Amino acid sequence: MGATIAEKILARAAGRDRVRAGEEIKARPDFVIAYDFPGYTDVIFRQMKEDFGIDKVVDPSRFALFIDHMVPAVTPQEEELHQVTRDWGAAQGVPVYERKGIGHQVAAELGYATPGAFVVHFDGHISQLGTYGALAIGVRRHLLEAFVKERIQIKVPKTTRIDLTGRLRPGVMARDVFHHIVRVIGPSACRFQVLEIGGNALEHISLEGRQTITCLAMFTGAITAIINPDRTSLDYALPRARIALDPVSSDPDADYAAVHRIDLSGLQPVVVIPPSPANTHDLSDFVGTEVQVGYLGSCASGRVEDLRIAAEILRGRQVKPGFQLHVVPTSQEIMRQAAEEGIITDLIASGAFVTSSSCDYCFGRMGVMSAGQRAVSTGTLNVRGRMGSPDSEIFIVNAAAVAAAAIEGKIADPRPYL
Amino acid sequence: MPLKNLRGRAAFVFDEIDFDVDQIVGVKNIKIKDTDELAKVAMQGYDPDFATRVKPGDLLIGNENFGYGHPHYPPMIAMRRLGISGVVAESFSPGYWRGEIAMGFPQIACPGVLGLVSRWDELEVDWKDSQVINRTTGTALPFEPLSDGDRMMLEHGGLIGYLHARDEEETE
Numbered sequence: 001m002g003a004t005i006a007e008k009i010l011a012r013a014a015g016r017d018r019v020r021a022g023e024e025i026k027a028r029p030d031f032v033i034a035y036d037f038p039g040y041t042d043v044i045f046r047q048m049k050e051d052f053g054i055d056k057v058v059d060p061s062r063f064a065l066f067i068d069h070m071v072p073a074v075t076p077q078e079e080e081l082h083q084v085t086r087d088w089g090a091a092q093g094v095p096v097y098e099r100k101g102i103g104h105q106v107a108a109e110l111g112y113a114t115p116g117a118f119v120v121h122f123d124g125h126i127s128q129l130g131t132y133g134a135l136a137i138g139v140r141r142h143l144l145e146a147f148v149k150e151r152i153q154i155k156v157p158k159t160t161r162i163d164l165t166g167r168l169r170p171g172v173m174a175r176d177v178f179h180h181i182v183r184v185i186g187p188s189a190c191r192f193q194v195l196e197i198g199g200n201a202l203e204h205i206s207l208e209g210r211q212t213i214t215c216l217a218m219f220t221g222a223i224t225a226i227i228n229p230d231r232t233s234l235d236y237a238l239p240r241a242r243i244a245l246d247p248v249s250s251d252p253d254a255d256y257a258a259v260h261r262i263d264l265s266g267l268q269p270v271v272v273i274p275p276s277p278a279n280t281h282d283l284s285d286f287v288g289t290e291v292q293v294g295y296l297g298s299c300a301s302g303r304v305e306d307l308r309i310a311a312e313i314l315r316g317r318q319v320k321p322g323f324q325l326h327v328v329p330t331s332q333e334i335m336r337q338a339a340e341e342g343i344i345t346d347l348i349a350s351g352a353f354v355t356s357s358s359c360d361y362c363f364g365r366m367g368v369m370s371a372g373q374r375a376v377s378t379g380t381l382n383v384r385g386r387m388g389s390p391d392s393e394i395f396i397v398n399a400a401a402v403a404a405a406a407i408e409g410k411i412a413d414p415r416p417y418l
Numbered sequence: 419m420p421l422k423n424l425r426g427r428a429a430f431v432f433d434e435i436d437f438d439v440d441q442i443v444g445v446k447n448i449k450i451k452d453t454d455e456l457a458k459v460a461m462q463g464y465d466p467d468f469a470t471r472v473k474p475g476d477l478l479i480g481n482e483n484f485g486y487g488h489p490h491y492p493p494m495i496a497m498r499r500l501g502i503s504g505v506v507a508e509s510f511s512p513g514y515w516r517g518e519i520a521m522g523f524p525q526i527a528c529p530g531v532l533g534l535v536s537r538w539d540e541l542e543v544d545w546k547d548s549q550v551i552n553r554t555t556g557t558a559l560p561f562e563p564l565s566d567g568d569r570m571m572l573e574h575g576g577l578i579g580y581l582h583a584r585d586e587e588e589t590e
Contacts, residue, residue, distance in 0.1 A: 141520040153567040188483035385445030
């Protein structure tokens with residue numbers, strides 16, 4: 001019986017020839033990543049020193065910190081938190097990346113998504129580094145373990161494999177693919193497992209789209225998602241890779257907990273209705289629902305292809321008066337490319353509010369909704385109160401559908417605009 | 419340091435699948451830091467008398483994929499303040515599970531528990547035999563054994579205690 005890519009990565013990280021799902025091992029993360037957030041990084045820095053008497057992390061080049069939430073600061077306390085992060089990074093020799101964009105995206109741009117690497121973060125959306133064949137797991141408060149120990153204890157997860165086949169129709173995007181997967185296999189099908197995405201449909205899904213799919217793995221119950229490296233992902237990741245590792249892939253006879261085959265050729269745009277990321281429906285069932293806010297951004301979307309399709313729909317048209325369309329490119333690098341392509345100009349001309357990369361629109365720190373308002377969003381989540389009042393509602397759709405809704409002030413099918 | 423069996427009543431049965439624990443305190447209260455304040459608002463949407471009815475040691479019962487979504491810590495901080503000693507559910511969402519185990523708060527994955535337990539039944543979680551016993555009805559069900567790491571985490575009161583225990587283990 002062969003091994004999955006997750007088993008191979010964890011075997012190397014544990015210094016073993018072979019590990020199998022179910023075993024408990026101690027594995028050395030190649031990269032330990034975090035963004036600063038009150039009650040997380042500040043507490044970790046304090047606990048490291050006060051509870052464990054550790055002044056320095058082992059091998060600071062393995063660590064990376066991102067300042068991407070509360071950017072820019074709106075209270076003195078937020079800025080103080082950022083300063084704690086900057087000071088800690090400087091004292092430790094740990095790089096701090098600030099105002100470069102949403103960390104999960106910037107981590108890929110900066111080579112932390114090294115194929116074959118084992119990565120930990122406290123936030124689960126780091127799973128998107130799996131796009132490049134890295135095993136990136138959100139471990140929540142257990143991240144402290146990686147700050148005070150060189151190795152972390154982990155149970156080798158089982159893997160569920162999803163083979164995607166067929167080609168997406170115009171107006172149907174990676175965002176729809178992920179939520180369709182949840183609809184087909186259910187929100188707990190991959191509990192405590194790795195979600196491995198494969199199949200010939202990936203040939204037609206960009207790296208950006210793959211990041212969208214792997215980013216959201218937690219909503220299948222998975223602890224991360226991963227894609228076996230191919231030419232496209234290696235061409236992006238290897239020149240940036242921060243460490244020299246041999247990329248690995250699952251063996252053809254790997255032992256999977258389950259294998260699902262999902263045909264995408266008939267897929268229509270979907271909508272995930274509040275208040276749960278498990279509520280996937282066809283978008284057509286909700287066309288006409290009035291919405292007042294649109295958000296195009298987050299670590300799950302907001303990449304160049306998302307901005308490009310929104311601009312294509314909005315070019316020569318206007319956002320409906322009173323509708324608030326917030327467009328937040330996921331990184332400064334993406335912002336720059338979109339500017340060069342003229343996408344930013346088109347979006348602004350249509351009435352969109354285009355703003356610098358930040359996590360803050362996704363979790364309701366900026367652009368918040370009042371009671372009774374509804375949003376169409378490409379954010380990660382649609383639970384109550386995520387983007388403001390607990391009595392507002394979030395409908396998750398793809399970037400094209402956000403643009404179409406912005407024109408009509410109602411949930412709309414983007415395809416007639418394309 | 420063996421784990422002490424949990425004994426208490428089923429203080430509430432959350433029968434919703436994919437339950438979002440933030441609803442326990444309500445999203446509008448999720449940023450409250452004061453544990454007494456949190457305890458006051460807990461369960462208001464489910465049973466306004468919860469705080470006066472619950473007794474130290476009581477357990478919560480959950481359905482499948484308990485803790486789905488982006489769970490925050492305040493709901494279970496409130497529950498612990500009220501004396502809740504653990505959660506027994508059909509199954510758990512990994513993010514929630516990791517977060518609460520790191521707090522040293524027992525979580526017990528027991529497939530079939532909804533069929534075993536009615537509200538206010540007297541329960542025991544027997545760690546040695548890995549079973550949930552319903553003392554009211556005289557029935558029992560096996561639960562999924564904890565991983566070594568999770569068990570150590572609970573034995574040592576959470577993540578900090580666990581890491582100190584690892585210090586000792588690794589220097590031996």
